[in-house]
Amino acid sequence: MKGMSRARLVRRTLIVALVVGIAYVTIVAAAWVFQRQLIYLPSSPPTLTAAEAIPGAREVELTTSDGLELSAWFVEPDTQGVVLIAPGNAGNRQHRAALAQELAANGLGVLLMDYRGYGGNPGSPTEFGLAQDARAAVEYLYAEAGVPHDQVVYFGESLGTGVVSELATEYPPAAMVLRSPFTSLADVGQHHYRFLPVRWLLKDRYPVAEHVTHPALESVPITVILGTRDSVVPTHFSRHVAEVAGANVVEIAGANHNDRSLNSGEDVVRAIVQASADVGINATQE
Template sequence: MRVALIVVSVALLLLAVLWGYQRQLIYLPDTTAVSASAGAQDVVLETSDGVKLGAWLLRPRGPDRGVAVLVANGNGGNRAGRAPLAQALAAEGLTVLLFDYRGYGGNEGSPSEQGLARDVRAAQRYLVESGVPPERTVYFGESLGAAVVTELTTSVAPGGLVLRSPFVDLASVGQVHYPFLPVGLLLRDKFPLAEQLAGVKAPVAVVYGSEDSVVPPEQSREVADAAPTLKDLVEIPGADHNDAALVHGPEVIAAVVRLAEQL
């Protein structure tokens, strides 16, 4: 009996620690402040709760398609790591807004599901105030960012939605990596991507790597199945989650361009 009580007590203590520190496991920010990369303009976004966010605006190089791409990052690093993506999109005649969430890239605040929802709305509002209407905007979400832009789409419909390495929901991908834990019961941040996508009417493209070790490829395919208006499903053979081919490779860029050409 005493041994059983000790085991139960240790398990409860572990669960309590995981409950309290779960966001440190979910969000992995590079907090280093960054300056604009080549061809980018530093801009500042302000959220509805008063948080100021650093961002970069890249103007199109070459013929302007009159379409903007709002990029929502994944859970790690900061916007500097997405500069090659933004530059490649700008080279295709697209305006690109690249921003960091609260707690990332020198920004104040701490990330959470609700906080990221406020952050992406500040980015979308900036584009509107700059003269780009939602119907001429493509939302691009990378991994966790795919859930962020899908949630945004439920309230502000874009011209199109590109989801790179999307998961069904955070619990589903968490259970893959922590099969011994009741992830669904512990999570405070849910990110129910597939459920929210089911109500999205904008055209959708899904891009994923066949060897993704972070988000299982079958989850990305399940997300594609949930999209009522799926226009493009692109598998990049041999690509893992953070491989260059999946982060900013030509097949990723082409998927965005194909969707932009339909607007």
């Protein structure tokens, strides 16, 4: 009888292990299939026109190398200097209008882009696709808006830090400001999903720490902005990016990832204006 009980216990243990294993494999498979729906969270088109959202702004079209026409908002600079804003993984350009307004009020031009699949734009977002979108944006500034190479500042927000840091390896800006940068998307994903093999699963990687050490950025001044209570991109990731980049660090005490103070607050605006001024772009500091 004892042998029978032991055999039943072994069978039950094996069955439980099998069920758990199947469940885990199912979760991993779902994560593989649907990962981009978890990473990219675009919203519907803006409800305001460019001029309604940002006084003096106009709608422009960015043409990507794979033939997409992407809508963006552009504000001409008062004198010189344009900030290219690469958004995070959610929302649309209207959600960054407050930052663009503040920068324009300081005399800076702004190109506020939306990626493919965002804000009513065609296409589906991927790391490679967003890289093409960013190239279309900077090429618009150079070729169509006539902005000199040494008058362009990149500002990347969260996921956008991966976009502009990669862009900078081919098109170095006058200066670059990274808000809530992560070392890589794989690192921050593994931090949040410890039970999944994120580094093995991930298709889009955005290796920011690798990009900022690229030889093309040796003479590009970099500023890192972080919130000390960021729950999405923990501060140690942003600090590591700053360390390997030799960047200036601006800390916003008590700020979480989506707080206004970390999106369009005075410290963020001041950091971008100062980074522009440090490379000779004559913004009007209010």
